[in-house]
Structures are given as structure tokens and as C-alpha cells.
Amino acid sequence: MGIRDDVSAGINVALHVTLLGGLAWASGQPILFPSLGPSAYLLATGENPRAEGAYHVVGGHAIAAVAGFVTYVALADGLVAVDVFRAGTPFSPAVGRLVLSGLLAMVLTTVGMLWSDTNHPAACATTLIVALGLMSSPLEIAIIVGSVAILVGFHGTVVERVQELYGVEPKDPR
Numbered sequence: 001m002g003i004r005d006d007v008s009a010g011i012n013v014a015l016h017v018t019l020l021g022g023l024a025w026a027s028g029q030p031i032l033f034p035s036l037g038p039s040a041y042l043l044a045t046g047e048n049p050r051a052e053g054a055y056h057v058v059g060g061h062a063i064a065a066v067a068g069f070v071t072y073v074a075l076a077d078g079l080v081a082v083d084v085f086r087a088g089t090p091f092s093p094a095v096g097r098l099v100l101s102g103l104l105a106m107v108l109t110t111v112g113m114l115w116s117d118t119n120h121p122a123a124c125a126t127t128l129i130v131a132l133g134l135m136s137s138p139l140e141i142a143i144i145v146g147s148v149a150i151l152v153g154f155h156g157t158v159v160e161r162v163q164e165l166y167g168v169e170p171k172d173p174r
Contacts, residue, residue, distance in 0.1 A: 008163070012044035015159050016151060023150070030135055031147045035061070035125035039148065042122065043155045054152045060113050060120025061148040065141045067108035068101075068130025076101040081132035098132050105131035 017032070017040060024031040039057050076097040084094045109127040113119055126144060129135050135144060 038122035059118035060123035064123035064127035
């Protein structure tokens with residue numbers, strides 16, 4: 001990838017994050033969250049058939065969100081990693097419950113994505129975000145899946161058109 005492709009990818013990522021950031025700002029809801037960064041990167045930098053596309057991106061994050069939610073509710077309901085880790089208590093039962101929630105969520109997400117052939121690695125961050133209590137309410141699960149769908153839809157309807165009109169589509173996908 002040359003300088004032109006690198007700048008093109010940067011412009012494309014900026015378009016994705018501007019939309020989601022604007023929606024988060026306007027709504028006050030967590031529409032922009034960490035695992036969307038790698039998803040936007042994959043969409044912006046070119047074809048990666050095992051990780052890109054609506055089926056992979058939305059499907060992977062949906063599986064991850066559900067897996068994280070199920071394990072969080074079963075093992076760590078009410079705990080939030082930021083609060084629990086702030087205490088810094090060695091061998092804390094609360095930390096142990098969050099670790100088990102994250103571990104089981106990762107296993108379920110990995111198996112679920114492999115069985116469904118969604119294969120979107122960025123979704124593994126989503127499952128930990130949910131399993132560690134950072135976004136773990138039913139509303140937040142819906143926001144996660146909705147945000148990912150918006151990201152993919154915006155990419156397909158706006159970003160790809162901008163790429164074609166202004167020649168900012170990376171020519172050498174990584």
C-alpha cells in the first residue's frame with residue numbers, strides 16, 4: 001500500500017467514525033465504542049473476505065454481544081470491570097467472576113463465529129466489553145448491534161460512493 005492508499009484509508013476511517021461519533025454525541029448513547037475501531041479499519045482498508053462484509057461484521061458482533069451478555073448475566077451480573085479493578089484486591093471473588101465471564105464469552109464467541117462462518121476478529125473485543133460489564137444492559141446490546149449495522153450500511157451506501165467519486169478507495173487492500 002502506498003502513501004495514496006494510506007491516506008485514502010485514513011479518510012475512509014474518518015468518515016465512519018465521524019458518523020458514529022456524531023450519532024453518539026447527538027443521542028448521548030454509547031454508539032461509538034472501542035471494538036468499532038477495528039471494524040471501521042477493516043472496512044476502510046479494503047477487502048478481507050474472512051473479516052469484512054455485512055454478514056461477517058454484523059454477524060460477528062451480534063454473536064459476540066449475545067455471548068458476552070449471557071455469560072455476564074450468568075456469572076458477573078452487576079459488576080463493572082472498571083470499579084472492580086479499581087479496588088486492586090488480589091484474588092477478589094468479583095474479579096474472578098468477571099474473568100470467568102470474559103473467558104467463557106471468548107470461548108462462546110470463537111465457537112459461534114467459526115460455526116456460523118462470520119469470522120470477524122474485532123468482535124472478540126465486543127464480547128469482552130459486554131462480559132466485563134462495560135456495556136451489558138439489553139439496551140446496550142441492541143445499541144452495539146445497531147451501531148455495527150449502521151457502520152456497515154454507511155460504508156456500503158456512502159463511503160464506497162465517496163471512494164468511487166473522489167478516487168479514495170485503497171487500490172492495494174491489506
